Amino acid sequence: MFKIHEKLKKIRQIRGYNQADMAKQLGMSVASYSRIEAGKTNLNIDCLKKICKVLEIELIDLLENNIQFLAEPKVGYEKRATLKEHQEKKTIESLIEENNLLLKTMLNLLEQQKETNNKLLTFLIKRKK
Structure with a gap:
């Protein structure tokens, strides 16, 4: 079972990003992002949401123990986006x-x-006459 920080690292690698890419997208230093992936930082929900947006995944995918979505980068996200657009x-x-x-x-x-x-x-005109 992966821990969140391990999942983040794995997904980042699948997406082809390095830590500097992630740090830049998130507006933080590389050292700060590195601490996240090392599990040395407690993450709040807002930070997790930002990371998920950059990685194009849903927060629920990150929190669930099912890591099947890692095998096909972006597919789950795109399917959900397409479904949402359809709805x-x-x-x-x-x-x-x-x-x-x-x-x-x-x-x-x-x-x-x-x-x-x-x-x-018509009635009023006839009446007036």
């Missing part, structure tokens, strides 16, 4: 369809109002 697209399409239905309803109501106004106007 967002479906949501947007659904909202557009709902909006179109509302617009059609409003148009029908306006047509009815126009007919009512025309009838009222």
